[in-house]
Amino acid sequence: MKKIPVIEIFGPTIQGEGMVIGQKTMFVRTAGCDYSCSWCDSAFTWNGSAKDEIKQMTAAEILDDLIELGGDRFNHVTISGGNPALIRGLDELIILLREQGFRTALETQGSRYQDWFLLIDDLTLSPKPPSSGMKTNFTVLDDIMKRLIDGGRKDNVSLKVVVFNEEDFDYAKNVHLRYPNISFYLQPGNDQVNEQNDHLLRNQLLEKLEWLIELTVLSKEMNDARVLPQLHALVWGNKRGV
Amino acid sequence: MKKIPVIEIFGPTIQGEGMVIGQKTMFVRTAGCDYSCSWCDSAFTWNGSAKDEIKQMTAAEILDDLIELGGDRFNHVTISGGNPALIRGLDELIILLREQGFRTALETQGSRYQDWFLLIDDLTLSPKPPSSGMKTNFTVLDDIMKRLIDGGRKDNVSLKVVVFNEEDFDYAKNVHLRYPNISFYLQPGNDQVNEQNDHLLRNQLLEKLEWLIELTVLSKEMNDARVLPQLHALVWGNKRGV
Ligand code: SF4
Ligand code: SF4
Numbered sequence: 324m325k326k327i328p329v330i331e332i333f334g335p336t337i338q339g340e341g342m343v344i345g346q347k348t349m350f351v352r353t354a355g356c357d358y359s360c361s362w363c364d365s366a367f368t369w370n371g372s373a374k375d376e377i378k379q380m381t382a383a384e385i386l387d388d389l390i391e392l393g394g395d396r397f398n399h400v401t402i403s404g405g406n407p408a409l410i411r412g413l414d415e416l417i418i419l420l421r422e423q424g425f426r427t428a429l430e431t432q433g434s435r436y437q438d439w440f441l442l443i444d445d446l447t448l449s450p451k452p453p454s455s456g457m458k459t460n461f462t463v464l465d466d467i468m469k470r471l472i473d474g475g476r477k478d479n480v481s482l483k484v485v486v487f488n489e490e491d492f493d494y495a496k497n498v499h500l501r502y503p504n505i506s507f508y509l510q511p512g513n514d515q516v517n518e519q520n521d522h523l524l525r526n527q528l529l530e531k532l533e534w535l536i537e538l539t540v541l542s543k544e545m546n547d548a549r550v551l552p553q554l555h556a557l558v559w560g561n562k563r564g565v
Numbered sequence: 566m567k568k569i570p571v572i573e574i575f576g577p578t579i580q581g582e583g584m585v586i587g588q589k590t591m592f593v594r595t596a597g598c599d600y601s602c603s604w605c606d607s608a609f610t611w612n613g614s615a616k617d618e619i620k621q622m623t624a625a626e627i628l629d630d631l632i633e634l635g636g637d638r639f640n641h642v643t644i645s646g647g648n649p650a651l652i653r654g655l656d657e658l659i660i661l662l663r664e665q666g667f668r669t670a671l672e673t674q675g676s677r678y679q680d681w682f683l684l685i686d687d688l689t690l691s692p693k694p695p696s697s698g699m700k701t702n703f704t705v706l707d708d709i710m711k712r713l714i715d716g717g718r719k720d721n722v723s724l725k726v727v728v729f730n731e732e733d734f735d736y737a738k739n740v741h742l743r744y745p746n747i748s749f750y751l752q753p754g755n756d757q758v759n760e761q762n763d764h765l766l767r768n769q770l771l772e773k774l775e776w777l778i779e780l781t782v783l784s785k786e787m788n789d790a791r792v793l794p795q796l797h798a799l800v801w802g803n804k805r806g807v
Pocket of ligand 2: 598599600601602604605606607608610646647648674693
């Protein structure tokens, strides 16, 4: 069995954002990213700060850990990163989870395709807006989207764009218009990833949410969009592993 | 055209809860309810306190108001109450909205069936738990569910139970087990519907959310459930018309 670099496994908890917001789930977070977004809220997965926590694990070992932690109290597993799409060996984990009857979710920025995308129940492509400092390769994203649609996965895929400012909102519009038939989510950016006061953080996050709702409400291009916060940040602040 | 008793029309805003949480939408709120839940957060629709605001409107008049308010900035209309399922004449509104290309959502407690349920894109049945003081007629709810499933509407329907205490949570489990193939949402109850301090309210609502997440995480019967707050209460407090 291939090895997968894992930085944390936790849950059960709820999915805090995106297309299955609120869903009870376990999390497997893989290490490594091909991006370095300025506001990355999981920079510990790629910037070396948590490199001693990375374990090289087989799919079977990950499943063992999930069951040890979650017992019979979960049906759904979310794989996040970093960018899990860097990891070819994830196919073994996804197949194993499906064999055990678990549904799976995965989020990636859409910089790389993997055949096992076709096996994910809830796949979120989250291309990064200008404020991240990254540049989207739309040739790659078009190709990923085409393969998913050709593979009959339209209803299993969503797009999500994090928005920090109006330039990001324009970028989000372009992404939505480019793939009009794919479920589209907007999420206000958390520019306070080091804020330790949960009450302050809540109020700031809810103000950003209100701001993004107002932009969306005014924009006729966004009539089909959904605007959602990060529930885990509202409930638990910037803590890891919840 | 039949007359529909309307208490408010507002938007565009976002749907704050349930199966299409975050969706940009307009709201039409009808007057009248066959229940009187102890903690009803829209008691003004049925307790007489806003009876001077009730207008008897035709479907065409409602559409005119929606377009006057929302212009070309909406594709989705949510009908809420009270209990809109009391109003036979809603079929004309729903047919008209569909003809105009709008998607529709509607929430009802599930005490009465209407044939036009089969035309709703996002239908939420929200049976009321013991803390409401109401008693669910499961014969009626079973019948509604059967008609919806026989009508091929499984993917357009969800169940949502508001939970104030552990007894409500047990009730929610029973509802979920009774209709295991229907998407199931849990929502923490807002027992502070008169709290005017938004910061206090936020913290109380998020504490209730955390409490409900913990119950859900511990319960293997709730592995497929989704736990969601009321976003509008978090952002705008107990204000009406947002
Ligand atoms: S793509 Fe995601 S994990 Fe990678 S740097 Fe950007 S935000 Fe962080
Ligand atoms: S069913 Fe809904 S509108 Fe009617 S009393 Fe209960 S909470 Fe209020």
